């Protein structure tokens with residue numbers, strides 16, 4: 502094994518992102534050995550429900566739900582229970598790995614969390630699926646309300662490096678994100694923590710972000726590749742440098758730094774890794790189906806077929 506997982510330095514990490522194209526197959530083979538050791542040959546599919554959409558007070562440049570976005574999206578305060586339940590049954594019937602539920606916004610009143618927790622409680626009772634929420638900054642009391650309702654994992658992404666963060670958002674800080682993550686961890690939640698590639702960062706930012714994520718030791722690391730959405734500040738962002746090779750190197754680095762975590766190739770896989778799925782699964786063991794918060798994605802049945810066509814097994818909850 503060429504890569505010393507315990508002693509990976511920033512220089513080594515950078516050199517992986519700069520690896521010449523001809524060396525990529527060797528990297529993928531090595532990473533695949535690690536992936537097999539910890540994750541076997543399975544791929545978990547996650548379904549994402551947007552439970553509260555639009556009208557966010559924050560100004561994250563990539564997000565169609567931000568206060569500055571002109572994107573034409575559905576806006577609602579809280580999804581109806583029937584819609585949440587419908588997605589919950591899809592997760593159960595299709596044996597998906599987890600139901601992820603996102604809410605736009607950064608801070609919530611106790612009343613809002615209590616109303617949402619009631620829906621989660623009902624859902625958990627009916628489906629008993631693992632539930633993860635992406636839900637901004639929570640107070641301790643709010644986090645406990647959600648845990649008692651049945652949320653076992655919280656997603657809170659770092660998105661980019663500390664250095665680059667002010668270029669993508671100024672309405673809250675990187676430090677606030679880290680504090681929220683620490684608070685949730687201390688309360689016993691499993692964590693899902695990843696980022697977005699394509700926000701104008703350079704390789705040192707990618708490396709810094711992944712080392713920061715490594716220090717958090719999340720259960721899952723979602724890596725998104727920017728889909729520039731019409732109406733957002735990044736709608737004209739040039740993402741031509743997100744080649745399949747580059748995206749694969751990033752997924753490999755995530756696997757090397759967080760070997761035991763679920764490495765999720767999240768938004769953008771259908772765009773940047775189309776036709777490279779087999780190689781994608783050499784590093785990643787987790788994906789979304791049926792789209793992202795405000796962007797479409799591949800349907801569930803097609804996703805399952807894609808996994809098996811690539812020679813992997815679709816993960817079924819034991």
Ligand code: SF4
Nearest residue numbers: 557561564567605606
């Ligand atoms: S990413 Fe989250 S916090 Fe940022 S604008 Fe979108 S919904 Fe708001």
